[in-house]
Amino acid sequence: MLKRIWTIFIRDLTVNMREFMTLFMMVIPLLLAVGINFLSPGINDTSVNLALIENENPEQAAYFDDFAHIELFSDKQRVEDRVRSRDDVIGILPKDNGYFIMTQGNEPESVLEYAKLLNVLYESDVQLEDARSEIIEFGRTVPPLKKMLVNILLLLISMLAGMLIALNILEEKVDRTVSAINVTPTSRSAFILGKSLTGMAIALFSSIACLLITGFYNINLGQAALVVFSTTILSLLIGFIQGLNSDDVMEAAGSVKLLFLPMAGSIAGYEFVKGNWQIFFYWSPFYWAYKANDMILSKSGSWPQLILFIGIILVICGAVYALLAPRIVKGLQ
Amino acid sequence: MIKVEGLYHSYLKNDNFAVRDVNFEVAEGEIFGFLGPSGAGKSTTQGILTGLLQLQKGNVSVAGYDIKNISRKMFNKIGMSFEQSNVYSKMTAKENLSFYSKLFDVETRDPIELIELVGLKGKENIRTGEFSKGMKHRLTFARSMINNPSMWFLDEPTTGLDPAITATIKDIIKEQNNKGVTVFLTTHNMFIADELCNRVGFIVDGVIKLIDSPKKLKLQYGEKLVEVEYAQNGNIKKESFSTIMQEDRDLLNQIIADKEILTMHTKEATLEEIFIKVTGRGLA
Amino acid sequence: MKLLSSFKKELILASRGFYFYVELVFALVLLAVLLFAIPQNFSSTSTEYLFFNLPQEGKGIFINNILKDDLDTKSEMVEVEASGKTFNAELIVTDESEIYIVDSEEAVRTLADSEKVIGAVIELDDNNQLHYKYYLQGYESTRLKNLIFILQNESTDVLEERFENQDVRPLSTDYEPLTDRENTIPPLIAFSGSLMGMFIMASYIFLDKKEGVIEAYAVTASSVWRYLMSKIFVVLLTSVVSGLIIIMPVMGFRINYGLLLLLLLTTGFFASSLGLLIASFYDNLVKAFGVIYLLVFLLMVPSIAYFIPGWDPVWIKIIPSYPLLQGFKEIILPNGNIAYPLITSAGFLAVGIILFTITNTRFKKTLSV
Numbered sequence: 001m002l003k004r005i006w007t008i009f010i011r012d013l014t015v016n017m018r019e020f021m022t023l024f025m026m027v028i029p030l031l032l033a034v035g036i037n038f039l040s041p042g043i044n045d046t047s048v049n050l051a052l053i054e055n056e057n058p059e060q061a062a063y064f065d066d067f068a069h070i071e072l073f074s075d076k077q078r079v080e081d082r083v084r085s086r087d088d089v090i091g092i093l094p095k096d097n098g099y100f101i102m103t104q105g106n107e108p109e110s111v112l113e114y115a116k117l118l119n120v121l122y123e124s125d126v127q128l129e130d131a132r133s134e135i136i137e138f139g140r141t142v143p144p145l146k147k148m149l150v151n152i153l154l155l156l157i158s159m160l161a162g163m164l165i166a167l168n169i170l171e172e173k174v175d176r177t178v179s180a181i182n183v184t185p186t187s188r189s190a191f192i193l194g195k196s197l198t199g200m201a202i203a204l205f206s207s208i209a210c211l212l213i214t215g216f217y218n219i220n221l222g223q224a225a226l227v228v229f230s231t232t233i234l235s236l237l238i239g240f241i242q243g244l245n246s247d248d249v250m251e252a253a254g255s256v257k258l259l260f261l262p263m264a265g266s267i268a269g270y271e272f273v274k275g276n277w278q279i280f281f282y283w284s285p286f287y288w289a290y291k292a293n294d295m296i297l298s299k300s301g302s303w304p305q306l307i308l309f310i311g312i313i314l315v316i317c318g319a320v321y322a323l324l325a326p327r328i329v330k331g332l333q
Numbered sequence: 334m335i336k337v338e339g340l341y342h343s344y345l346k347n348d349n350f351a352v353r354d355v356n357f358e359v360a361e362g363e364i365f366g367f368l369g370p371s372g373a374g375k376s377t378t379q380g381i382l383t384g385l386l387q388l389q390k391g392n393v394s395v396a397g398y399d400i401k402n403i404s405r406k407m408f409n410k411i412g413m414s415f416e417q418s419n420v421y422s423k424m425t426a427k428e429n430l431s432f433y434s435k436l437f438d439v440e441t442r443d444p445i446e447l448i449e450l451v452g453l454k455g456k457e458n459i460r461t462g463e464f465s466k467g468m469k470h471r472l473t474f475a476r477s478m479i480n481n482p483s484m485w486f487l488d489e490p491t492t493g494l495d496p497a498i499t500a501t502i503k504d505i506i507k508e509q510n511n512k513g514v515t516v517f518l519t520t521h522n523m524f525i526a527d528e529l530c531n532r533v534g535f536i537v538d539g540v541i542k543l544i545d546s547p548k549k550l551k552l553q554y555g556e557k558l559v560e561v562e563y564a565q566n567g568n569i570k571k572e573s574f575s576t577i578m579q580e581d582r583d584l585l586n587q588i589i590a591d592k593e594i595l596t597m598h599t600k601e602a603t604l605e606e607i608f609i610k611v612t613g614r615g616l617a
Numbered sequence: 618m619k620l621l622s623s624f625k626k627e628l629i630l631a632s633r634g635f636y637f638y639v640e641l642v643f644a645l646v647l648l649a650v651l652l653f654a655i656p657q658n659f660s661s662t663s664t665e666y667l668f669f670n671l672p673q674e675g676k677g678i679f680i681n682n683i684l685k686d687d688l689d690t691k692s693e694m695v696e697v698e699a700s701g702k703t704f705n706a707e708l709i710v711t712d713e714s715e716i717y718i719v720d721s722e723e724a725v726r727t728l729a730d731s732e733k734v735i736g737a738v739i740e741l742d743d744n745n746q747l748h749y750k751y752y753l754q755g756y757e758s759t760r761l762k763n764l765i766f767i768l769q770n771e772s773t774d775v776l777e778e779r780f781e782n783q784d785v786r787p788l789s790t791d792y793e794p795l796t797d798r799e800n801t802i803p804p805l806i807a808f809s810g811s812l813m814g815m816f817i818m819a820s821y822i823f824l825d826k827k828e829g830v831i832e833a834y835a836v837t838a839s840s841v842w843r844y845l846m847s848k849i850f851v852v853l854l855t856s857v858v859s860g861l862i863i864i865m866p867v868m869g870f871r872i873n874y875g876l877l878l879l880l881l882l883t884t885g886f887f888a889s890s891l892g893l894l895i896a897s898f899y900d901n902l903v904k905a906f907g908v909i910y911l912l913v914f915l916l917m918v919p920s921i922a923y924f925i926p927g928w929d930p931v932w933i934k935i936i937p938s939y940p941l942l943q944g945f946k947e948i949i950l951p952n953g954n955i956a957y958p959l960i961t962s963a964g965f966l967a968v969g970i971i972l973f974t975i976t977n978t979r980f981k982k983t984l985s986v
Contacts (some may be wrong), residue, residue, distance in 0.1 A: 003435070004435070004436055007432065007435040007436060010422075011421075011432050014424075014428075015423045015424060016420070018423065019423070020901075020904045020907050024907040024910070028910065028911070028914070032914065039918075039921065045762075047758065047760040047761060049929065054738040066760065066763045067760050067763050067764050067829060068760060078789065079778045083788060084788060087929040088929075090743060095784065098784075099784075099785060100783075100784035100785070100786050101784065101785045101786065101789075102786055102788065103785060103786070103787045103788065104787065104788050104789065105787035105788055105789040105790055106794065106950070107791075108794070112785065116780055116783045116785070117764075117776075117780065118764075119921070120776055120780050120783065121767060121770075122777075123823070124770075124775065124776065124779065126767045127767070127770070128763060128766060128767055130767075130770050131766045131769075131770060132742075132746060132747060132748055132749060132769055132770060133748070133749040133750070133751060133765065133766050133767070133768070133769055134748070134749070134750045134751070134764055135750075135765065135766060136726075136751065136752050136753070137752075137753050137754065138729075138730050138752070138753070138754050138755050139755045139756040140756050141755055141756050142756055143756040144733075144756075146756075164702040171421070171423065174422075175419055175420065175421055175422055176415075176417060176419035177419050177421055179385055179415065179419060180413075180415065180419045180420075180433070180473075180476070181436070182384065183383050183384070183385065183408055183411060183412075183413040183486075184408050184436040184437060184480075185405040185406060185409055185436065185437060185438055186405070186436050186856040187405050190758050203842060205475055228764075240562070257358045261643070261646050261647075261650070264650075265650055268650070268655070272655070275542070291934055298733070300731075314893045
C-alpha cells in the first residue's frame with residue numbers, strides 16, 4: 001500500500017511541477033511573505049503625516065520629524081492642496097502668533113489628536129533630552145499586524161493546497177483515469193492518501209518557508225507544522241469533494257473560493273469580536289487554526305493548549321468527513 | 334475463469350434492471366464475446382465483473398475471486414482495456430505505462446516494448462494529450478497488458494482504429510490467447526467477434542438471448558447457397574445455387590468452367606443476421 | 618438589436634451555469650458578515666497596567682484624576698491573572714481604555730508582558746521628581762517611542778489646556794465620518810462587485826473555448842466584438858446586482874445610486890476587459906487564472922492603505938484599486954466629493970475601452986485561441 005501511495009504522490013508531484021498553477025501556488029505564498037516583510041515596517045510605523053512649509057521653521061520640521069512623517073512644501077497653497085488630497089495629512093502652518101492646524105475635515109479623530117498633541121509639545125518646548133521617562137522593552141520585534149498577516153498567509157496556504165487537490169482530482173475525472181486505477185490493486189484509501197500527499201507536502205513546505213522568510217525562525221516550527229497539517233486536512237476534504245463534483249476547473253475553483261468566506265469570517269471574528277461572542281466562531285476549524293497559529297507566532301501558550309486546538313480541528317474535520325464520505329466514495333467509483 | 338449466476342443490476346435501485354438474471358461461464362483460455370447493441374447491458378456486466386460497479390444481486394467469481402468481497406489482489410491477475418481511452422493527458426506514453434506498472438504487485442512488462450507492440454514506436458516521449466483518438470486507444474489497450482493478466486477484459490478494442498491497426502490488435506489478442514490468456518470481449522462489431530471469439534453471448538435489454546460458438550450459429554442459421562456474378566454477352570448476371578442439390582452443383586461447375594466469374598460468395602449467415610433473427614434487434 | 622439578442626442569449630446561458638450564482642451567493646454571505654459580524658463601530662479600548670510607586674497622597678491625586686474619566690466615576694477591585702500568578706488591581710474603565718492599577722512593579726511587568734499591552738510605573742527619582750518607567754513590547758515604532766518618552770515632560774494640566782486651545786481650521790466642515798461598518802463597504806463592493814469581473818469573464822471565455830463556440834462564432838455574420846460585449850454585459854449585470862445586494866441593506870437610500878451604478882459599471886467593464894485580455898493570451902484556464910490571481914493580490918494592496926490612513930506611499934496610488942476604493946468611499950460619504958467618482962468612472966471607462974479594443978483585435982486574429 002505504501003508503495004502505491006508513494007507512486008501516486010510522485011506522479012502528482014511530477015505532473016504538477018510542470019503546471020503553471022502549481023508552481024504559482026508554491027511561489028505566491030513566498031512572494032507574499034516577502035511582501036509582508038517589505039510592507040510591515042511601513043505599516044507599523046503609523047504615526048501621523050504632517051505637511052509643513054519648507055524652510056519656514058527648520059527647527060520645527062526637525063522636531064516633528066522625531067514623532068511624525070514630514071512632507072515639506074514650498075508655500076501655503078501647496079500645503080493646502082496636499083491636505084485636500086485623499087489621504088490623511090495634517091498641515092501645520094504659521095499664523096500671527098504661532099501655528100494653526102489645517103485639516104481637510106474628514107480625518108479620523110485619532111489622527112487629529114496626534115497632530116494637536118505634537119503641536120502642543122512643540123509649543124511647550126518639550127525636548128527628548130529632558131525626558132523624565134525610561135522605556136523598558138520585552139524584546140518583541142514582530143508587530144501585531146505582521147503576525148496577523150503571516151497568520152492569514154498560513155491559512156491561505158492551506159486553502160491553496162485544497163485547491164490544488166481539487167484540480168488534481170479534476171484531472172483524474174477529465175481523463176477518466178479513476179476507473180483505470182480502480183482495476184489495479186490500489187485501494188480507495190491508498191488513492192485518497194496518495195492524492196492528498198501532494199497538497200500536504202506543498203502546504204508544509206510553503207508554510208515553513210514563509211515562516212522562515214518572515215523571520216519567525218525561532219518559533220516552534222514543529223508546532224506550526226502540526227497546525228498546518230490539521231488545517232490542510234480540511235482543505236483536502238473540501239478539495240476532494242469539489243474535484244469529484246465539479247465538471248470543470250472553474251466550478252472547482254469557484255467552490256473552493258467559497259471556503260474563503262468562513263476563513264475570512266473566522267479571522268475577523270478572532271481579531272475583532274470581543275471575548276464571549278467568539279463562541280459563535282467555535283464551529284470553524286479556521287478559527288481554531290488561526291488561534292493556534294497566533295499562539296505559536298507569539299511564542300505563548302503550551303503544548304496542552306495546542307493539542308486541544310488541533311484536536312478540535314481534527315474533530316470538526318472528522319465530522320465533515322463523515323458527512324462527505326459517501327459522496328467521495330461515490331465519486332471515486 | 335468467470336462464473337456468473339443470477340446477476341441483476343439496477344442503476345436506479347428499483348425494478349428497472351440494466352441486467353436481469355444473467356448467467357454464463359467463461360472457461361480458462363477461452364475468448365468469450367459479449368455482443369449487443371448500445372445500452373444492452375454489456376458494459377454493465379463487464380463493470381460488475383471488474384469491480385467497477387458494485388454487485389447488487391447474484392453470484393460472480395472472476396479468476397477464482399468472489400466479487401461479493403473483492404480482494405484488491407484480484408487485480409494483479411486482471412487487465413482491462415476501456416472503450417473510452419483513459420490515460421493521463423499530461424503525461425507521456427511511457428510515463429503513463431511506467432506509473433501504471435508500479436501499481437501492481439506482480440512482474441510487469443516493459444513499457445517501451447508495449448508501446449512498440451501497438452505501433453506507437455517513436456511516440457513514447459510525447460504527452461498523450463497530443464495523441465489522436467486512435468493513438469490514445471492503442472495506449473489504453475497496451476496498458477491493459479502491463480501486468481501480464483491471465484484474465485483480460487476488452488471493451489470495444491478496435492473502435493476508431495484503421496484496418497491496419499485493427500489487424501495488429503486482433504493479432505495481439507490471438508497471440509495472448511494462444512499463451513493461455515482468457516479474454517472477455519464486449520463489442521457490437523460482429524466481424525471482430527466472428528473472427529476472434531470461441532463463443533459469443535447475445536445480450537439485449539439486459540437479458541442474454543443466446544450463447545454459442547459463431548461457427549455453430551452460422552451452421553444453424555445460415556443458408557447453404559453460393560451466389561455468383563458472371564459476365565454473359567456483355568451483361569452481368571447474378572444467380573444463386575444450392576451447395577446441397579446436385580443439379581445446382583453441376584450448373585455451378587459449368588458456369589465456373591465456361592463463364593467469366595466476377596464475384597462468388599457463400600451465403601453463410603453473418604453474426605449480425607443471426608443476431609437480428611434471434612433477438613429481433615440490430616447490433617447498431 | 619443583434620447585440621441585445623446576443624446579450625439575452627448569453628444571459629440565459631449564464632443563468633444555467635453554476636458560476637452565475639456563486640457570485641450572488643457570495644454577495645449575500647458578505648452582506649450577512651457585514652450586518653452580523655462587523656459591529657457598527659469597532660471598539661478600540663486599550664488596556665493599561667499602572668503602578669504608582671508614590672506616597673499615598675500622590676497616588677491618590679493620580680487615581681482621582683483618572684477616575685474623572687471613568688464611565689461611572691467609580692473604580693472596581695478585581696483580580697487579574699498572568700503567567701500563573703494572581704494580582705489585585707483597581708480597575709477604572711474610561712471610554713478609551715481599561716486601566717488596571719496594580720500594587721507592584723512586578724505585577725506591571727508580568728501583566729504587560731503576558732497581555733502584550735503597555736505598562737507603566739510612576740515613581741519618584743533621587744531628586745524627588747516624578748519618574749516614568751514604561752514597559753513596551755519592542756515592536757513599537759521609534760516615533761511612537763519618542764512620543765511616549767516625552768509625554769510626561771510637561772505638566773498634564775498645562776498640556777491639556779494648550780491642547781484644548783489648539784487652533785484647528787478644517788478646509789470643509791460638512792464632513793460626516795462613516796461608521797466602521799459603512800467604512801468596510803467600499804473594499805467589499807470593489808472586490809466582490811467590480812473586480813470579480815476579471816475571473817468571471819476569463820471563466821466564461823474558456824468555457825466557450827472548450828466547447829468550440831468562439832470558432833463557431835467566427836464563421837457567422839455576427840462580429841466577435843458583439844459576442845465579447847454581450848458576455849461583458851452579463852458580467853456587469855452580476856456585478857451590479859452583487860454590489861447592490863451588499864450596499865442597499867446597509868446604506869438604504871442615503872447614497873447617490875446613479876453614481877454608484879456608474880462606478881460599478883465602468884469599473885466592472887474595466888475588470889472584464891482586463892480579464893478578457895489576459896484570457897486571450899492563454900489556451901488554458903489554469904494559466905490565465907494564475908496571472909489573474911497575481912493581479913488580484915496586487916490590487917488588494919491599496920486596501921491596506923484604505924484601512925490604515927497613516928500608511929500611504931506614492932506608489933500605492935498608481936494601483937487602479939486605489940481610486941476605485943476612494944471612489945466608492947466618496948459615494949457613500951455624506952457630502953462626499955461627487956467629482957471624484959465621476960472622474961474615476963471616466964478613467965476606468967477609457968482604459969476599459971482601450972483594453973477591449975486590443976482584446977477584440979487579438980480574438981479576431983487568434984481564433985484558434
